Amino acid sequence: MTRQRSHGVSFRVIAKWMRLAGVDHLHAGTVVGKLEGDPNTVQGFYNVLREPLNAVDPSRGIFFEQNWAGLNGVMPVASGGIHAGQMHQLLTYLGDDTVLQFGGGTIGHPMGIAAGATANRVALEAMVLARNEGRDIWNEGPQILADVARHCTPLKAALDTWGEVTFNYASTDTPDFIPTPTAAA
Amino acid sequence: MRLTQGAFSFLPDLTDAQIAAQIEYCLQQGWATSVEYTDDPHPRNTYWEMFGMPMFDMKDAAGVLQEVNACRHTFPNHYVRVNAFDATRGVESVRLSFIVNRPPEEPGFGLIREEGAGRNIRYTLGRRA
Amino acid sequence: MNAATQMSLEAELAESQVADVLDKLDAELVGLAPVKSRIRDICAFLLVDKLRSQLNLNSGAPSLHMSFTGNPGTGKTTVALRMAEILHRLGYVRKGHLVAVTRDDLVGQYIGHTAPKTREILKRAMGGVLFIDEAYYLYRPENERDYGQEAIEMLLQQMEDHRDDLVVILAGYKDRMEQFFRSNPGLSSRIAHHIDFPNYTSAELLAIGHLMLKQMQYTLSREAEAVLREYIELRQTQPNFSNARSIRNALDRARLRQATRLLAQRDKPLSARELMTIEAQDIRASRVFAQAARGSDS
Numbered sequence: 001m002t003r004q005r006s007h008g009v010s011f012r013v014i015a016k017w018m019r020l021a022g023v024d025h026l027h028a029g030t031v032v033g034k035l036e037g038d039p040n041t042v043q044g045f046y047n048v049l050r051e052p053l054n055a056v057d058p059s060r061g062i063f064f065e066q067n068w069a070g071l072n073g074v075m076p077v078a079s080g081g082i083h084a085g086q087m088h089q090l091l092t093y094l095g096d097d098t099v100l101q102f103g104g105g106t107i108g109h110p111m112g113i114a115a116g117a118t119a120n121r122v123a124l125e126a127m128v129l130a131r132n133e134g135r136d137i138w139n140e141g142p143q144i145l146a147d148v149a150r151h152c153t154p155l156k157a158a159l160d161t162w163g164e165v166t167f168n169y170a171s172t173d174t175p176d177f178i179p180t181p182t183a184a185a
Numbered sequence: 186m187r188l189t190q191g192a193f194s195f196l197p198d199l200t201d202a203q204i205a206a207q208i209e210y211c212l213q214q215g216w217a218t219s220v221e222y223t224d225d226p227h228p229r230n231t232y233w234e235m236f237g238m239p240m241f242d243m244k245d246a247a248g249v250l251q252e253v254n255a256c257r258h259t260f261p262n263h264y265v266r267v268n269a270f271d272a273t274r275g276v277e278s279v280r281l282s283f284i285v286n287r288p289p290e291e292p293g294f295g296l297i298r299e300e301g302a303g304r305n306i307r308y309t310l311g312r313r314a
Numbered sequence: 315m316n317a318a319t320q321m322s323l324e325a326e327l328a329e330s331q332v333a334d335v336l337d338k339l340d341a342e343l344v345g346l347a348p349v350k351s352r353i354r355d356i357c358a359f360l361l362v363d364k365l366r367s368q369l370n371l372n373s374g375a376p377s378l379h380m381s382f383t384g385n386p387g388t389g390k391t392t393v394a395l396r397m398a399e400i401l402h403r404l405g406y407v408r409k410g411h412l413v414a415v416t417r418d419d420l421v422g423q424y425i426g427h428t429a430p431k432t433r434e435i436l437k438r439a440m441g442g443v444l445f446i447d448e449a450y451y452l453y454r455p456e457n458e459r460d461y462g463q464e465a466i467e468m469l470l471q472q473m474e475d476h477r478d479d480l481v482v483i484l485a486g487y488k489d490r491m492e493q494f495f496r497s498n499p500g501l502s503s504r505i506a507h508h509i510d511f512p513n514y515t516s517a518e519l520l521a522i523g524h525l526m527l528k529q530m531q532y533t534l535s536r537e538a539e540a541v542l543r544e545y546i547e548l549r550q551t552q553p554n555f556s557n558a559r560s561i562r563n564a565l566d567r568a569r570l571r572q573a574t575r576l577l578a579q580r581d582k583p584l585s586a587r588e589l590m591t592i593e594a595q596d597i598r599a600s601r602v603f604a605q606a607a608r609g610s611d612s
């Protein structure tokens with residue numbers, strides 16, 4: 001129902017079921033990876049899985065306030081075509097409590113799998129360090145990665161290989177809610 | 186062989202200014218910070234010795250940094266780390282933990298193999314000499 | 315000073331928003347003229363110092379540690395709190411919180427107890443202001459087993475090493491503080507500003523009383539005001555006078571008597587006005603008048 005409007009079940013509903021069922025991890029979208037994903041909708045899924053209280057947020061697709069009454073959250077998993085060069089976007093969109101899975105982004109590293117893992121870890125640590133210091137990682141992200149890559153050859157190789165890779169196409173995910181301008185606004 | 190436990194362990198050693206910035210972030214989030222040290226770098230050694238009590242009412246990173254420096258001064262050849270604990274309902278766990286001091290030489294680990302019955306090999310981690 | 319630097323001082327003042335803290339100080343604290351003028355001087359100095367450092371003129375970190383001397387109830391703790399806010403707005407103190415302690419918070423009862431206690435307090439005060447009330451109790455030369463000296467030494471160390479992180483304000487009676495500083499020259503040399511808090515005049519105490527009543531939403535009848543004025547004159551001559559605190563206590567007791575008086579007339583309906591007004595007899599019933607009468611008799 002998320003994409004094909006005429007039938008099916010919205011992923012948001014499936015996410016809520018999984019949380020109620022006590023699931024530990026759930027693949028919930030990457031926004032910037034190879035699979036489709038509209039940023040607001042995906043953040044809506046992550047909020048449904050993680051927050052103790054979902055406030056009404058129509059632009060993220062949350063139409064009803066939901067108090068999860070201490071029910072454990074689900075760890076969302078971001079997997080699918082993400083790579084170290086997108087770390088600033090991943091951290092901004094997806095936040096802290098996430099499992100980031102780099103499959104191709106680790107195994108396809110030109111220097112080997114261990115180097116791939118090192119590159120991803122270094123990129124993440126550098127990005128979290130910068131975010132905690134209060135830097136604007138959305139705009140400075142590429143610069144931060146380039147600075148760290150000077151001391152880390154695996155990361156440099158990763159950025160050289162995939163740095164330019166982005167998946168920019170119009171998403172077939174349409175948001176469920178479009179704010180209509182009212183006379184008051 | 187650098188110990189890669191905790192956050193930021195793959196990056197070069199943090200400067201005092203960077204440590205203070207991280208502690209400031211933790212205080213802004215309302216997390217309690219504490220300093221721990223150990224001389225045993227084994228990966229399953231989770232519980233390090235506490236250096237003083239966890240600090241719950243701090244407003245500024247300089248106070249915590251004072252504790253960190255006192256620990257580094259007292260135990261210059263131990264691993265020292267800073268933990269940040271989030272006490273909100275449903276979390277109640279350590280949110281950030283990073284090493285702030287390492288011994289000058291880190292020998293690392295070696296694999297110890299032991300042959301058992303039926304040519305079974307049992308592995309364990311041991312300190313390199 | 316050319317036009318550019320003139321503009322900047324104005325801008326600095328506006329940016330720091332110190333002006334409204336100073337105005338609030340003027341409005342909410344009665345009297346204390348020498349204190350307020352000294353604080354304005356310090357503000358002006360710090361603003362100019364900031365500007366100088368921006369223009370890379372040699373200024374060095376100004377020493378901000380202070381000593382407030384005066385009788386109890388003269389506003390030392392209140393002004394220390396405002397001082398913390400002012401220093402924070404001027405950018406000399408990072409967080410601007412106030413940690414108020416006395417000797418018992420710093421000094422331990424047995425060997426090894428003092429250092430961790432003092433260290434904890436100092437840690438919490440970093441980035442803000444440490445206010446030590448009755449500071450002279452830290453030093454007890456007559457008792458050689460007293461551990462106050464250790465606390466003083468740790469304080470001195472901290473004041474010197476962490477000038478950018480911590481501001482210390484000591485407070486107490488004037489003569490005892492002077493004696494304390496004489497016996498601890500190291501401490502005295504680190505204090506940049508000694509501010510004396512004079513006793514309030516009767517008129518100022520009356521104004522403080524009015525301010526307190528307004529805050530508590532009470533009013534005085536005209537006769538009650540005259541009685542209060544008389545009360546203040548008499549109370550000042552009696553022992554253990556604590557300035558503003560004594561006024562607050564007196565007003566609290568007057569409120570008690572008003573409540574008793576109203577309860578005695580509980581069959582009558584009461585209006586808001588009666589609930590708010592303190593009458594002359596509520597104040598006249600005070601012991602102070604009886605004691606004064608006895609004093610003049612003997």
